[in-house]
Amino acid sequence: MNRTERLHALTETLRRAGPRGRTARQLAEEFEVTVRTIKRDLSALESGGLPVWGKTGPGGGYGLTERGTLSPVSLSATQALALHAAVAAAAQAPFSDSARASVRKVLDVLDPATRRRATALAGRVWVDTGPAPERRIMSALEQAMIDQVTVNxxxxxxxxxxxxxxxxxxxxxxxxxxxxxxxxxRLRADIRWFALSRIRRADATRTPCAGHSIAAIGEPPALARSAEL
Structure with missing residues (x-):
């Protein structure tokens, strides 16, 4: 078992263990590696965003917090490929970095065979979206949208x-x-449309928005729809 497969299997073991968790020794014996290797793997999972908890002393061990765990996911290779392709094609979209991170988390809970097949199929899909806005600009715009504060x-x-x-x-x-x-x-005292590709700099403020209604933008085009699933 290579390290990638071991990390995936380790994640699933911790998820199945539930609130009881598992000790580093138990995990080391299960995966036939040293305790030091297990602790290094757990650190890598935590750095990657997995909500790992650890307790020292008698009755201690490692596990996953319930609020951060995914329910078992069963996707076919083509469904996983669809996620791959959709995120790759949306590189210019708001929150695209979060979308990529989310897809990685979903792929991590797939069985190794399905994940390998999906990755191989992804190499047969090409996208050309053009350059995306700088991440620091998008981060400021996204945060301002989330917090509903103004952005300079x-x-x-x-x-x-x-x-x-x-x-x-x-x-x-x-x-x-x-x-x-x-x-x-606020400069024009009116609603304006700004192409993200033309925004050279963006800085979110702490000034709350005045609460203009989305309806004030007007009727969307006939084929337009929200991102709700």
Whole structure:
């Protein structure tokens, strides 16, 4: 068993153990490795975002917090490939880094054979989405949207002229293949659409938005829909 397969199997063992957990010694014996190797693997899982808890002393051990565990996931290789492809094609979308992290967590709980087949199939799907906005810019826009606070942006228009705006984020929208931030522009005192690719800088503030209704943006195009599943 290679390390990747062992990490996957270790995750499943901890999940099955439930609140009782398992000791490092028990895990080492199960996977036929040293206690030191098990502790290094547990540290790697925790660094990767898995909610591992550890208790020292008599009755101690390692386990997973209930709130952070995934229920058993059963996906076919083509379903896993669909997740791969959808996330790869959405590299310019808001929260794309969170989407990639989520897909990795889902793939981690698949059985090794399905995961290997899905990964092999993913090599047969190519996407060309063009350059994505800088992550630091997207992080600021995403946080402002989540917290509903204003964001200061430096925006370049079609002629390359830059203006500094304070914007109340209202929606992210994909229109004709281009991602936009639609929001209330305090400079223009009106709703404006900002192409994410033209935002040169973004800094979230602590100033609450005034609460403009999404309905104020107007009727969406006939084929537009929200991201609700």
């Amino acid at each position: 942006i430096t925006y370049g228009d079609a002629r390359g002229r830059e203006t500094r705006r304070e914007v109340e984020p209202m929606i992210f929208a994909l229109r004709s293949g281009t991602w936009f931030l639609a929001g209330w522009c």
